[in-house]
Amino acid sequence: MEEAEQALIRVIGSKGLLAVLQAVKPASNKQASMVTITKDGMNIRWEDESKSLQSSIFLNSEVFAEFQVPWVRKTFGLHFHTFTDTLTVFASTSTSDLTIRYPGPNEELTFELVEAISEQQLCTYARINTLDLDLSPEISEYWQEPSSYFLAPGAMLREAIEDLEWAACSGAQTQGSVTVHLKRSPPSITLSASDAAELSIKLPVGDLAGFMCTEAEVYHKYKYKLMRAAFSNLPSAKEAATQMSTKVTVDSSGIMKVMHMVPLFGGGASQGNPLGPSGPNLSQGFSRRGSVHFFLLPQDVVIEYDGEDDV
Known part of the structure; x- marks a missing residue:
């Protein structure tokens, strides 16, 4: 070749x-x-x-x-x-x-x-060795506006999801759920679990880089194991954690999109928060960061990829 x-x-x-x-x-x-x-x-x-x-x-x-x-x-x-x-x-x-x-x-x-x-x-x-692989259509194809979002330090969200584990899960079971509740006025974001116990965590709105709630309230449940997969595997090094930004967006049907901007230290990562209220800001070092996206379906929602869907 x-x-x-x-x-x-x-x-x-x-x-x-x-x-x-x-x-x-x-x-x-x-x-x-x-x-x-x-x-x-x-x-x-x-x-x-x-x-x-x-x-x-x-x-x-x-x-x-x-x-x-x-x-x-x-x-x-x-x-x-x-x-x-x-x-x-x-x-x-x-x-x-x-x-x-x-x-x-x-x-x-x-x-x-x-x-x-x-x-x-x-x-x-x-x-x-590489493989021949066919994946399902992207969940993003089922996205429905309007959507609500908030921007927060990635380390804050990771800690909140990890703290909810004992309330969402019993023993080694990870079948519990996490409720995400956004409120427009006054602005608030609450993450809660009540399967094995009851625990609610209210995120400090003052520490957020952006927040928009398109309805008076947005309320959806997600499987805990999926939330853990989306938030709990982020780099834990202090330098990376303090510069890692996360944008969480929820569409009108409850589909959640999580975007982490992770700095690649050792490769010339620039300083600053690359996320503004409307998304990534290329002038603030996006090119020196890896963009990690997750799409989660709400609990009890299944997409039929042959053309019929429940979303």
Whole structure:
């Protein structure tokens, strides 16, 4: 295969890239994801086996030290855990640049790291077999306006969801639910659970970067395990936590969209909050952050992807 037909992606500080990818933690080690590479960047999409939760990670081309893509668009599947495990090996053994290429001779994704040791060059190489994969249509296609939203520090929301676990779940069971209650006047946001016990957490509105409630009240329930997946796997390092912003949007039918902007430290992440009242602000460092999205269906709502839906 001609080298010109390959995408070449060079990563500086693969630990930062790994931190963004670890915001998504599929329940099964065999869970597959769909990767799309375009000239604009790389998108990794995954869906929960219940099909009630979908996530995607978008990495802008400017995140990378080098991003050469000779074609308009290519899509392939791979096992998500295999991808992150491979990056973990490289991130733990060296701080040198990591080069990723696609496709290899057998349509695989390849990794190469070259480092100098005692005046000699050591090359570490790995490859991941890709898959043919079909995912369900995106939940976002069923989005209905008007929508309400709030913007908050990601660490605040992660802590709130983790605090609700004992009230939402009994023992090892994670089948409880979390109620999200937005009120327009006076502005308030309350997260509550009452399955194993009762607990309500009112978010401090003064600490929010933005808030809009399109109805007098917005009230929806979500499965706790899906809320935990969407909020509890964010980077916990102090530097990342203080600069991580999250926007939560709820449409008129209760579909929730969660967008985390996670800084890629070690790769030149800029300072400041990249989220304004209307969404990402490119002038404040969006290109140096990974964008992690989750779409959650409300409890007891199932989309029939053959064209009929309950939303």
